[in-house]
Amino acid sequence: MxxxxxxxxxxxxxxxxxxxxxxxxxxxxxxxxxxxxxxxxxxxxxxxxxxxxxxxxxxxxxxxxxxxxxxxxxxxxxxxxxxxxxxxxxxxxxxxxxxxxxxxxxxxxxxxxxxxxxxxxxxxxxxxxxxxxxxxxxxxxxxxxxxxxxxxxxxxxxxxxxxxxxxxxxxxxxxxxxxxxxxxxxxxxxxxxxxxxxxxxxxxxxxxxxxxxxxxxxxxxxxxxxxxxxxxxNNRTAEAVKLTENIFRSVNIALVNELKVVFQEMGIDVHEVLDAADTKPFGFMKFTPGPGLGGHCIPIDPFYLTWKAREYDQHTRFIELAGEINTSMPRYVIDRTIMALNAHEKALNDSRILIVGLAYKPDVDDLRESPTFKLMDLLKGYGANVSYYDHYIPEIWETREHGQWAGLQTVSWNRDTISSFDAVIIATNHSDINYQELADWNDIIIDTRNAMKQVKARGKNQIWKA
Structure with a gap:
C-alpha cells in the first residue's frame, strides 16, 4: 500500500x-x-x-x-x-x-x-x-x-x-x-x-x-x-437502535451485578445460579457480572440517551440506575480485596497488588473504557503499589482519561514474579492464562470473572469471588 x-x-x-x-x-x-x-x-x-x-x-x-x-x-x-x-x-x-x-x-x-x-x-x-x-x-x-x-x-x-x-x-x-x-x-x-x-x-x-x-x-x-x-x-430511528441495543445490555449487566452482591451476602454463588437459570430454553437470557463495564459502547451509550432525553423533559431513571450500579462495581471489588487481605492479616496500604487482565474483554488488546483502570486508580488511592499482567498489552499507551498509567509495562508470568505480590485481582479472564499456576503461585486471589471455577484452591481463604 x-x-x-x-x-x-x-x-x-x-x-x-x-x-x-x-x-x-x-x-x-x-x-x-x-x-x-x-x-x-x-x-x-x-x-x-x-x-x-x-x-x-x-x-x-x-x-x-x-x-x-x-x-x-x-x-x-x-x-x-x-x-x-x-x-x-x-x-x-x-x-x-x-x-x-x-x-x-x-x-x-x-x-x-x-x-x-x-x-x-x-x-x-x-x-x-x-x-x-x-x-x-x-x-x-x-x-x-x-x-x-x-x-x-x-x-x-x-x-x-x-x-x-x-x-x-x-x-x-x-x-x-x-x-x-x-x-x-x-x-x-x-x-x-x-x-x-x-x-x-x-x-x-x-x-x-x-x-x-x-x-x-x-x-x-x-x-x-x-x-x-x-x-x-430515518436517521433518528437508526441512531436510537444502537443506543437501545447497548442500553439493553447495560441494564441486564447491572441486574446480575446487583444479584452478585446480594447473593454473595447470602453465601450463594451467582455464577452457579446463572448457569442453572440458563438451562431454561425460553424466557431467560444469560448475562455475566464483572468488575464494571468496559469497551467503547456499554459504559458510554446509555448516557447519550439520558442526556438527549432531558431536552424533551424526560428522565431515564431506569437507565441511570443501571449506570450507577455498574459504575459502583470497582469499589465493590476493592472492598472484597480489603477483606481478603484482612483475612491474611495484611493491609491494602503499601501492599503489592497485581491486576491480571487489562483489556476490557477476554482475548483482545482493547483497553477502551476498561474497568481495570478504575481498579488501578482506586488501589493507588488506598496506597497500594499496582502492577498488571496482560500479554495482549505489553505496555499501556496514552489514553484520554488514564494518562498516569502510560508507559507501565506488564510483569512476567513466572512463579517468582507472581508469588511476590500480596494479592492478585483477576479483572479480565483471558482464555490462555494458566489459572491453576496462578493458584499455585499466590495465596490471595480476588476473582471478578469466575475464572477460577475449575481451579483447585489450596485453602478456604485463597480465592475470593468479587
Missing part, C-alpha cells in the same frame, strides 16, 4: 451535472456501487474503521483510509498490525493491494463516492456527549464535499446527531443541499472485537436515511458487504 500525500484528479465518470436530479444521482451512484467502481473512503481506522475498510476491500471496492494518526497510516502501508486480533494476514493483503490507500491528507475525500465516518464519541468529565471528533470530521468532509457523494455516520450517538449536527455543517460549509446534491445516512457500527463467529460481513446492518434516494444508495452500498441490511425510516 502506498501512502499518498495527494490523490489524482476525480475521473470524469464521478462528476455529476448540476442539472441532474436526486433520482439520477442515486441511480448513477448505485450503478458504480454494483459494478464495484465506487470509491469508498473510511475516516477513522480504529476498531470500527479498519475492519470496515477490509470488508469493502474484500468485496472488490477501491478503498481509501483516512486517519490523523501517522502510526496507523505507516503500519497499514507496511502491513504491520496495530489491532492484534485482526492479525497479520489482513494487514499484509491491504498493504500489497493496488486497491487500498491510506493517508493523512483529507483532500482525497473529494475522490470518494461514499464517505463513512467512524470516529470516537466519548463522554466528557460531566458524563455528557463529547462531540468534538464528529464535529471536526463533519467540517473536514464538508470542505471537500462534492455533488453525488454519499456520507454515512457510523459513530454511536444520540438521536438527532445526523440531522442536527452533521447535515447543517455539510450544507453550510459546502453550499450543497442534502437530498438534492448529495446523500446522508446513518448506520450504527456493530463491531464485537475478537468475536470469531461474527465479523463485519456476518452482522446485519441497520441503515437509516431521511430521503428514499439516500436510503436506497446506503442500502445498495452495505448490501455488497453484509449478510443483511435492515432499513429503518
Amino acid at each position: 502506498k501512502i499518498l500525500p495527494r490523490f489524482q484528479n476525480i475521473s470524469n465518470d464521478t462528476k455529476v451535472s448540476g442539472k441532474e436530479g436526486a433520482a439520477g444521482i442515486k441511480d448513477k451512484l448505485i450503478h458504480r456501487i454494483q459494478n464495484r467502481s465506487a470509491r469508498v473512503g473510511i475516516i477513522g481506522l480504529g476498531y470500527v474503521g479498519l475492519p470496515l475498510l477490509w470488508t469493502f476491500h474484500e468485496a472488490g471496492f477501491p478503498v481509501v483510509g483516512f486517519d490523523v494518526d501517522p502510526d496507523k497510516i505507516e503500519k497499514l502501508a507496511s502491513g504491520r498490525p496495530y489491532i492484534k486480533h485482526l492479525g497479520f494476514t489482513m494487514m499484509e493483503k491491504l498493504a500489497a493491494s493496488g486497491r487500498c490507500r491510506a493517508t493523512q491528507d483529507f483532500s482525497g475525500l473529494a475522490q470518494a463516492d461514499a464517505v463513512i465516518m467512524c470516529v470516537p464519541t466519548p463522554l466528557n468529565t460531566y458524563r455528557e456527549p463529547d462531540m468534538q471528533y464528529v464535529e471536526q470530521t463533519a467540517h473536514t468532509v464538508a470542505e471537500h464535499l462534492r455533488k453525488g457523494q454519499l456520507i454515512i455516520l457510523e459513530s454511536t450517538s444520540y438521536p438527532g446527531t445526523t440531522d442536527e449536527l452533521i447535515v447543517p455543517i455539510l450544507e453550510e460549509v459546502s453550499g450543497l443541499k442534502t437530498g438534492e446534491d448529495f446523500f446522508v445516512a446513518y448506520s450504527p457500527e456493530r463491531e464485537d472485537p475478537g468475536n470469531a463467529t461474527f465479523n463485519t460481513s456476518k452482522i446485519p446492518k441497520v441503515v437509516g436515511a431521511n430521503e428514499p434516494e439516500a436510503l436506497a444508495a446506503a442500502r445498495a452500498l452495505y448490501d455488497t458487504i453484509v449478510v443483511e441490511t435492515v432499513p429503518v425510516s
Whole structure:
C-alpha cells in the first residue's frame, strides 16, 4: 500500500451535472456501487474503521483510509498490525493491494463516492456527549464535499446527531443541499472485537436515511458487504437502535451485578445460579457480572440517551440506575480485596497488588473504557503499589482519561514474579492464562470473572469471588 500525500484528479465518470436530479444521482451512484467502481473512503481506522475498510476491500471496492494518526497510516502501508486480533494476514493483503490507500491528507475525500465516518464519541468529565471528533470530521468532509457523494455516520450517538449536527455543517460549509446534491445516512457500527463467529460481513446492518434516494444508495452500498441490511425510516430511528441495543445490555449487566452482591451476602454463588437459570430454553437470557463495564459502547451509550432525553423533559431513571450500579462495581471489588487481605492479616496500604487482565474483554488488546483502570486508580488511592499482567498489552499507551498509567509495562508470568505480590485481582479472564499456576503461585486471589471455577484452591481463604 502506498501512502499518498495527494490523490489524482476525480475521473470524469464521478462528476455529476448540476442539472441532474436526486433520482439520477442515486441511480448513477448505485450503478458504480454494483459494478464495484465506487470509491469508498473510511475516516477513522480504529476498531470500527479498519475492519470496515477490509470488508469493502474484500468485496472488490477501491478503498481509501483516512486517519490523523501517522502510526496507523505507516503500519497499514507496511502491513504491520496495530489491532492484534485482526492479525497479520489482513494487514499484509491491504498493504500489497493496488486497491487500498491510506493517508493523512483529507483532500482525497473529494475522490470518494461514499464517505463513512467512524470516529470516537466519548463522554466528557460531566458524563455528557463529547462531540468534538464528529464535529471536526463533519467540517473536514464538508470542505471537500462534492455533488453525488454519499456520507454515512457510523459513530454511536444520540438521536438527532445526523440531522442536527452533521447535515447543517455539510450544507453550510459546502453550499450543497442534502437530498438534492448529495446523500446522508446513518448506520450504527456493530463491531464485537475478537468475536470469531461474527465479523463485519456476518452482522446485519441497520441503515437509516431521511430521503428514499439516500436510503436506497446506503442500502445498495452495505448490501455488497453484509449478510443483511435492515432499513429503518430515518436517521433518528437508526441512531436510537444502537443506543437501545447497548442500553439493553447495560441494564441486564447491572441486574446480575446487583444479584452478585446480594447473593454473595447470602453465601450463594451467582455464577452457579446463572448457569442453572440458563438451562431454561425460553424466557431467560444469560448475562455475566464483572468488575464494571468496559469497551467503547456499554459504559458510554446509555448516557447519550439520558442526556438527549432531558431536552424533551424526560428522565431515564431506569437507565441511570443501571449506570450507577455498574459504575459502583470497582469499589465493590476493592472492598472484597480489603477483606481478603484482612483475612491474611495484611493491609491494602503499601501492599503489592497485581491486576491480571487489562483489556476490557477476554482475548483482545482493547483497553477502551476498561474497568481495570478504575481498579488501578482506586488501589493507588488506598496506597497500594499496582502492577498488571496482560500479554495482549505489553505496555499501556496514552489514553484520554488514564494518562498516569502510560508507559507501565506488564510483569512476567513466572512463579517468582507472581508469588511476590500480596494479592492478585483477576479483572479480565483471558482464555490462555494458566489459572491453576496462578493458584499455585499466590495465596490471595480476588476473582471478578469466575475464572477460577475449575481451579483447585489450596485453602478456604485463597480465592475470593468479587
